[in-house]
Amino acid sequence: MEYAGLGGLIVLGLDLYAIISIFGSNRGTGSKVLWILLILVLPILGFIIWLVAGPRSVRSRV
Numbered sequence: 001m002e003y004a005g006l007g008g009l010i011v012l013g014l015d016l017y018a019i020i021s022i023f024g025s026n027r028g029t030g031s032k033v034l035w036i037l038l039i040l041v042l043p044i045l046g047f048i049i050w051l052v053a054g055p056r057s058v059r060s061r062v
Contacts, residue, residue: 015043018050 022035035054039046 011043011047014047015039018047018054022050022054 018039019036022032022039025032027035035050039050042049
């Protein structure tokens with residue numbers, strides 16, 4: 001019945017995935033710092049914004 005704990009672990013895992021992906025990207029340092037700050041300050045909303053705007057924006061340019 002610990003749905004909040006399970007949800008928190010899921011959000012933590014997704015945020016860690018996003019942060020590791022940001023570190024591995026070829027973007028500039030300033031861009032990486034801003035994305036990571038967004039994810040740390042707004043964990044759920046920041047991840048969703050990164051998921052929509054982050055990876056796809058790089059792929060669409062190539």
